Amino acid sequence: MPDPSPAALPSPGVAFADRTFDAVLFDMDGTLIDSVPAVERSWRRWAAEHGLPDADEFQVQHGTPARTLIAALLPEDRVEAAYDRIHALELDDNEGVTILPGTRDALAALPPERSAIVTSCTRPLAAARMAASGLVAPSVVVTADDVAHGKPDPDPFLLGARRLGVDPRRCLVVEDAPAGVASGRAAGCAVLVVTGTHSADELAAASPAPDALAAGLAAVRFVVGPDGVRVTDA
Known part of the structure; x- marks a missing residue:
């Protein structure tokens, strides 16, 4: 997996040092699972x-x-x-679909009302990949079947925030692809990108730009407190 380029994008611990979030909205493929x-x-x-x-x-x-x-x-x-x-x-064909490092810890750190999956998969395909990988999803899962316009439009992340009952401007999107970055940004969310399906350079060059970059969820830690979710470097 390519290393992030700190000169291009800061780490989450730096970018979000003074921020808290009401919820974290995770992309699935390339972010939580390797498909x-x-x-x-x-x-x-x-x-x-x-x-x-x-x-x-x-x-x-x-x-x-x-x-x-x-x-x-x-x-x-x-x-x-x-x-x-x-x-x-x-x-x-879901042979070889696996959970990515850091996924279980990330989801376990967040209570149900503070996390959601927002994926471009259809609901049947999302269910099939979750079953193949062993991913246990949070209670809120938004799929392509739930919105009229998918990523890069803002609809998927707006719906994820709405189903959690939170302001999208108080949400952190975790993504691995430029289309997802554009969607999260258009929804008014902060965006953390993880390398894997795209290199650090490709993600840093996304327009609009994400806020922070990490080499996968294993490099990120989520801490829940009375004021919300804090995001640090692992």
Whole structure:
């Protein structure tokens, strides 16, 4: 995993030294679980079936809803059938999906009213990946099925905050992809990015920029106190 570049983005302990949050909204794939091998297998098979050039090296835009990606690649009249196909492929292949280091400790540190998962997966796919990895989700999970407009629009994180009953401006988003950064920023949240699916340089170059960067959740500590959640370096 690439090391963060402190010259580009500060660590969470530095960026949030004087801040507390009412809740933490976690992306799932690439943030809490590693599904990259399964995702790339499914998308490359899908690309080959749909006659896309360089299917064997097809680059998945992690963090972008599947329907959004397909709409940018295929004519409008092929989008729905192509979406149904990739959804079926991804539901069928969850081999090797695992929990990332630091995930269990991060979720265990936060009470139910202070955390949520906000994912670009559909609800069935999110459930399948959670089951494959052994991830025990918090009570609030927002999926692509719950919003009209997915990441990078603000709707997913706004809904996550609303279901927790908190102000999104008092929320911290934890993401691994530029589309998620844009979504969290548009919702008015602070944003912490973790490396994995994208390098530190790619995340630092996101526009709008995130607040802080860490080399995965194992490098972050969440501490709950009477004034809210504090975020420090582990």
